[in-house]
Amino acid sequence: MTARRAPIMPWHLLLVLFFGVMAARTSLAAGTFELTEVAQGIYVHHGVNQDYTRANHGGIANVGFIVGDKCVAVIDPGGSLWEGNQLREAIGRTTKLPICYVIYSHIHPDHVLGGRAFVRDHPVFVAHARAGQAILNNQKYFAEHFLAPIGEKVKGDPIVVPTELVKDTLDLDLGNRILTLKAYPPAHTDTDLTVYDHKTQTLWVADLLFVNRVPALDGNLKGWLAVIKKLRKVKAARAIPGHGPVSVAWPSAMNAEQHYLEMLLHQTRELIAKGGTLEEALDKVCASQKGKWLLFDEYNKRNVTKAFTELEWE
């Protein structure tokens, strides 16, 4: 008996050790908001390729910050107050410099709803010139359709209203580090901004670029394709997409998205010219792209509806 028992003890110990380590690792992972320094002073947190759930707290977009000599600019404060707080704490662990800007790349819930976490730092909130109307339109809508389902209750308005608006371009100085913000006509949404960091030649292109996850069209299809053509001319060492890897090769990472959007345009246009209906378009347009994108079933038909109703007035 004792002979049998003896080897069992180390097994128990091993198990305890094993699960102990696993538990420690899990809690470490849950406690740490993972950041990748994609270029000197540019930190990005990877958003999961999912829709809002209680488990992901709306942390579904790539969000992060850029550190200058004087202060920090947050680029997209996250998809919920929870994520905003996580990001804010992560910034505090990275640098003691103050947060001087919170930039909204566009007015979508996964990019703006963390803004409330930063109000106590008194940064300047910066957004596209059209953001005011988009925010007013969406205050209630985002709270009801994105935050309530994940259990986040909001008193008052969930989106912090920006005070600095970008009509064309705007330079922000973080101390020896100039960021150039550029506003676009309707493309992915009608409030798209990009941020260019001159120091590292990094283009924070946000949701004008979807990688792996199917692009979501909320602005204007022809406008988006026109913006892509312009963006291609921007010289950058890398780009940070709103969805997908935290850093991608530029501009080649845009090929798949451009291909999808061009297919969406051409197939929808052709179908309308042949007298096709919206129902047919929903079945057929971009059907060959299924399997090539994450969340394809959730968004392709929405994109087709948007494209169809845009193009039938051509």
Add this chain to the structure above:
Amino acid sequence: MKTDIFGRLSRLILALCVAGLSATAFAADQSPADVWATVLKDHYFKNTVLHTKNPPITLKTPYRAEDAAVVPISIHAKFPQTPDHYIKTLWLFVDKNPQPLAGVFHLTREMGRADLAMRIRIDQYTNVRAIAEMNNGDTYMVVNFVKAQGGCSAPAEGDLEAALKRRGKMKFRIIDQTKHDKLDLAQLLISHPNLTGMQLDQRTRSYIPANYVKKIVVKYNGKPIMSAETGISISADPSYRFFFKPDGKGGKVTADVVDSKGEVFKHTFDIKA
């Protein structure tokens, strides 16, 4: 003379919560959320038997709609419109929308077939019901459940100023001449933001007043084909697909549209022989 069915609706909606409560009190097995059984049925069809067996129509809706602001739905007649057997009126309801009655459509024998397709807004998971009244007064109902959310409370997309500028523009096209013998399948597109009255204006910080297509009359060579009274449950830029019988000599289709602000839009389209 005619009562304005959509004008009365706001009062009806205000009464909904109260009605829901009292319904709970009186009928324990009736869900208070069942707006149809507790309010709408009695309001619109108090003394009408709505048959559900052997309906003359089928209703096509997506089970799940990815864009709740533009949900394509269609009603298909099971037989042609003949002088002594035809569908006279169609009603479309979206039970859980702020304005449940999406539209009332007056159909004619000149259509040849009482099919009708349109795009609607759906605010939350709901039953969508089409009710067809035959020329002899028999009335039938078909119901589908649709999963979609946010179609009415969703903010107006894009550039409202531009949308208002082109309001009243119309397109009319013959999209199919093959489906049913000697019938043209046509589409009428009306540019109109169909404002719900639930959207805010940034400058005034107040609600942009509702303004939607309220009445449509379509005629072929002077004879009515189809007319409709519609509300805010119809998507922006309303689109209608329907059949009509061309006489082979061509002619003109006219579309007269009135919105809820009383603005009138008239267009004439040439039909080739």
